[in-house]
Amino acid sequence: MTLLLAGDIGGTKTILRLVNAADAEGSLQTLYEAIYPSRNYPDLVPIVQQFLKAATERIPSVSPPLTQEMKGGVLVPQKACFAIAGPVVNNTSTLTNLTWSLDAKRLEQQLGIKSIILINDFAAVGYGVLGLAESDLYTLQTGKHQPEAPIAVIGAGTGLGQGFLLRTAAIYQVFPSEGGHADFAPRSELEFGLLKYLLDKHNIQRISVERVVSGQGIVAIYQFLRDRQIGTEMPEIGQTVRTWEQEAGRSEKTVDPAAVIAKAALEKSDRLSEQTLQLFVEAYGAEAGNLAIKLLPYGGLYVAGGIAAKILPLIKEGSFLHSFTHKGRVSPLLERVPVHIVLNPQVGLIGAAICASRL
Template sequence: MTLLLAGDIGGTKTILRLVKANPGADREAALESLYEVRYSSHEFSGLVPMVRTFLDAAAHERGEPFAPEKACFAIAGPIVNNTSKLTNLTWTLDATLLSEQLSISKVALINDFAAVGYGVLGLNDSHTHTLQVGKVEENAPIAVIGAGTGLGQCFLVYADGNYQVLSSEGGHADFAPKTELEFQLTGYLLDKNNIERISVERVVSGQGIVAIYQFLRDRDFAPESPEVGSVVREWESQAGRSEKSADPAATISQAALAQSDRLSIKTMQMFIEAYGAEAGNLALKLLPYGGVYIAGGIAAKNLPLLEDGSFIYAFNHKGRMASLMERVPVHVVLNADVGLIGAALRASRL
């Protein structure tokens, strides 16, 4: 048995989890969660005092001291030489210093979406929902894509007896419009933002949902409902603030799920089709017959919209390559803790 410390560190909140793992823990092996706490990141001057507080609380709660042997922290930001400077915090993290200061023999820092990549290896059938069964090939590549605040992408390749996660910045690739309405959306976003190119992340993300809604609203596609419109206008009035009180993307998607607002329904239809097309683009480049995993909170919260067929239609709609695409298994990740699971799995390999 190995005692691991897994962390998911963000500018707003940090989740720490103690995990007990059997030797060689990986896809089939269970990782037993022993203790978990969610902290406000801004309440601590750094990760070290937070971890010390966490371990003290765990010892008090469980009646025994805990000394993790390995640790992995998933960071919402870039990792360079196992160091990271968080964007929305004053913290600077260095794995070597963390190892020394916390007396943990091995410490790793990984990008939060890379942690999601490792996390899919620890999921079981109850943690996913299959959109396309496909034909699974053993040890074939695996692709992961997840729309949230931005658009994360990574992929896994099998080597030396294990899957290895490779990061990607595919979310910043060019958006490829396919319909007349999507071409109009592209022009609208170019003009509105005074920019020269549109990345796929500007469309396939939470901000993309709002952008599509604004485009349809400003083009008078349908009358704006007072309920949704008031939330969007409140969000627009807070432009420039780092934190906003309104969450229009959630409001729009909820209205679409409830079939209560035509403008929101069309917004989510365009979003889901663009999401499926981009997931298909990623799959076309990798041929991930180990599966494509759709992560991020937007997919899980809008599962009925992904199930209506438009996502998979756009995913498979690749001309002469359609028959290859239909063989790719496609799953939606339902477990919100997939990043923590991945951090624990990565720690077990140190």
């Protein structure tokens, strides 16, 4: 039995989970979980200390008892993994949207935890797909699963995360990627128009796929269709987008136009929003197919991130999968790739626990 601490550390909130690795089969039992507003704390250490004190008081009795994990009357895990919304270098990280500077060695000393590792939040998603139940997934394409083959992970949210897993010996190893910063590859006259619009708008010489396939990409596509008068704007949605445009440069915004546009598209209440999501879903599927071409992930391609599950009805309509497999002479290869949409929003936290268990 080993007591583990998993964390999902973001600029807005920090989620912590205390886990009991109860047996040699890799079974992970959640004992206690809590959410904290990150900006209310100067560092991660006081959050973890508060969490462990609360966990000691509130977790149910477990077997075997956890008395051997107590220090000074408080439960202290043996291992911890924190998934960070930001770059991780040499087990250190400076969070993008917080003033925190985290160092695993410092955290080990101040928290009394024997082993701590910091990983990027999308690397945690990579570990997390290994721990998902069937109910956590919607299978978009069954394909022909191969147990020893690579696994690919892609996820649009604030940005566009990509990664992959390779089988080594008895386990999968997780590898991060910066594939979201590859060039956006337009495939139609409309997408070429979008590319030129973004180049001119930002006065830059290249457009990454993340500028199109992400939350910011949904807004960018909407602006392009609006400004090129390809669709007619509804006043309510237009006002939300203009407020967002006026707040450019602020670290915190008062509106979320991507969510508003997606909601209108799902409800089919605004034609411009529907057109926006149609183009977004097609670009998303095409980029997922690009990743699959490079890896041939017959172990499965998992679509995670904060957007896919929320717009699942639009993804299921078919344009995502059509763009995914529409790759000319190699299209039959992609028709064999199992494609799954991740429905569980805590996949990163699951992954952090799995990563901690391997320390």
